[in-house]
Amino acid sequence: MVLAARGADDTSGRKAMEALCRAYWYPLYAYVRLSGHSSEDARDLTQAFFERLLEKDFLRLVGPDKGRFRSFLLVAMKRFLAKEWKKSRAVKRGGDVVFVSINSEEAEQRYAVEPADETTPDVLFDRRWAITLLERTFARLRAEYETGGRGEIFEAMKGFLSSSPEGGSYAGVAEAAGISEGAARVAVHRLRQRFRKYFQEEVEETVRPEDADDEARRVRAILSG
Numbered sequence: 019m020v021l022a023a024r025g026a027d028d029t030s031g032r033k034a035m036e037a038l039c040r041a042y043w044y045p046l047y048a049y050v051r052l053s054g055h056s057s058e059d060a061r062d063l064t065q066a067f068f069e070r071l072l073e074k075d076f077l078r079l080v081g082p083d084k085g086r087f088r089s090f091l092l093v094a095m096k097r098f099l100a101k102e103w104k105k106s107r108a109v110k111r112g113g114d115v116v117f118v119s120i121n122s123e124e125a126e127q128r129y130a131v132e133p134a135d136e137t138t139p140d141v142l143f144d145r146r147w148a149i150t151l152l153e154r155t156f157a158r159l160r161a162e163y164e165t166g167g168r169g170e171i172f173e174a175m176k177g178f179l180s181s182s183p184e185g186g187s188y189a190g191v192a193e194a195a196g197i198s199e200g201a202a203r204v205a206v207h208r209l210r211q212r213f214r215k216y217f218q219e220e221v222e223e224t225v226r227p228e229d230a231d232d233e234a235r236r237v238r239a240i241l242s243g
Contacts, residue, residue: 039068041154043120044128045146046095051129052139053099061120067098086233087224088147092140148240155217162212171195171205178206179213 043064050060071094132142156179163172174194188202195202221237222230 035072042091042147042150043068044125045143045150046091047120047125048129048132048146049092049095049139049143050099052132052137052142057122057126057129061122061125063099065120067095070098086229088144088233092143144240148237151217151220151237152241154220155213158216158220159209159213168195172209175206175209179210 046067047060047064050063051057055063137145156176160169160172160176163169171191171194174191178191188199188206191197191202191206192199195205197205218230218234221234225233
C-alpha cells in the first residue's frame, strides 16, 4: 500500500494514498493532541500534514530499505509540527482543499477515552497505531463472514478471538450456527487462523516482508504493555 501510494499521480496511487490517510489519521491526531494542541488545531494539522505528504511527494523518501512506515510517519509529523505547522494552518484556514476528512466529534470521542496517565505522545502514537491494525483486521474478518452470509456466526464467535469461552463451552456458537460443539470448536479455530492471517497482511502493508514478523511482535508487545 505504501509503495503504491508513492505513485499518487495516477488513479491507483491516489486511491492507495487515500487509503493510507483513512487508515492512519487517528494515531497522528492523538499524537498531535497529546503534544498540547487543541482539538481544532489537531484536526487542521493532521489534515494539513497529509496534504503536505501528497503535495511535496514526501513518500518518495519511503522505500523497502528505509525502515518502518510507522516510524517514518512519526518523524515526518514531528518535523512538520516543528517547522511548518503555522504556515500550513494558515493555508488550511484560507480555504484549501481538504485531502483527508476528519470528523471532529468522532476524533474527540476517541481521544476522550485514552488512558489518563503519564503516556507520552510517542507512546500514544504507537498504541493507537497498534489498535488501528487490530481494528482493520477485525473489520476485514467481519466483512468476510457477512459477505458469506455468516454474520450471526461471526457475532457468536468474535469474543473468542482474545480469550477462551467461559467454562470452556462452545454451546453458544454451536447454537447460533446450528452445529455440534465439536464443529463449533473447529469453527473458532478457523476464525482465529483467519484473524492471524489478516493481521499479518495488515502489518505487511507498511513494512518489508522480512520485517513483518518482527513488527508483528512489536505491535503485540505494545498492546500488552
